[in-house]
Amino acid sequence: MARTFRIAVVSDIHYAAAEERERCANLDFWRQIKNPASRMVGRAYHRFIWLRHRGAHNNLFDKFLAAAGQPDFVVANGDYSCNTAQIGVSDPAAFASAGECLGKLRARFGANFRATIGDHELGKTGFNGLGSMALASWPRVTEGLGITPFWRVQFGRYLLLGITSSLVALPLYKPDAPAADGPEWEQLSQTHLEEIRAAFAALKPDERVILFCHDPSALPFLWREATVRERISQLEQTIIGHLHTNLVLRIGQRLAGFPTISFLGKSARKISSALGQAKLWKPFHVRLCPALTGIQLLKDGGWLSADLDADADAPARFEFHSIEW
Secondary structure, three states, X not given: OOOEEEEEEEEOOOOOOHHHHHHHHHOOHHHHOOOHHHHHHHHHHHHHOOOOOOOOOHHHHHHXXXXXXXXXXXXXXXXXXXXXXXXXXXXXXXXXXXXXXXXXXXXHHHHHEEEOOOHXXXXXXXXOOOOOOOOOHHHHHHHHOOOOOOEEEEEOOEEEEEOOHHHHOHHHHHHHOOHXXXXXXXXXXHHHHHHHHHHHHOOOOOOEEEXXXXXXXXXXXXXXXXXXXXXXXXXXXXXXXXXXXXHHHHHHHHOOOOOOOOOOOHHHHHHHHHHHOHHHHHHHOEEEOOEOOOOOOOOOOEEEEEEEXXXXXXXXXXXXXXXXX
């Protein structure tokens, strides 16, 4: 009989070490928004819908570590800190949070663990207009935190691939970066895409792929790659994070084709542009791993497990495990 492998997936942990916990508890981030109406809407949205107490849910991460059992392989699919300075892990406080989070994962799962890079690791401009995609975060992610931008692991006829969504979707993220950093980000993106092309080109006809990609905004850019399109029938599932809740995933799918909004700042332009291409998520068979918190409104967070048949005679069997606040 073919062996069955079990994998576990966790995403958007947003762990807060001591300094980020203090920032989240004591700083009024919304005061940075100058427009009073925007400030009021932002506060209300986070208080009642998104997440009221940022940085106060490390206990849910501990619950995952206790509940995950002994899987053959574990993937963390991006966003390990609270990114309170909005410049990724080039901020020492965010670096400490991500390092503590990843340290616990590695201590618990050892060599059977891989991590993907999320947008919060690199930084981005928020709705308050502050922050940037900081090039200084890149070596701190790859060297300081030891996250490999592209990785592949084989389980029988299943190939698990981890990619960096911010590099694949660089045309969306590049406006968040200082102009002087553009050429280096472009080079990093091209190198990354070459690795992805080579992996898909090397697929054997009987192999199946499970792709790990933090932000689904990257998928339309992957679709532009001929090598990926030619082998898309072998891609069984794409596991995403970033959206925190299946409610947002469903809304995004229904708003596919939404026009780009160019007059409400970088964040609105980026999100609306991504929604405009969301119809191209479909060929990738997207499955969301929610944040451990889910969102304030629904408290619908948790993690995924999947059983893989080494011979790939049957599709991977996924199960969602909820975590109570």
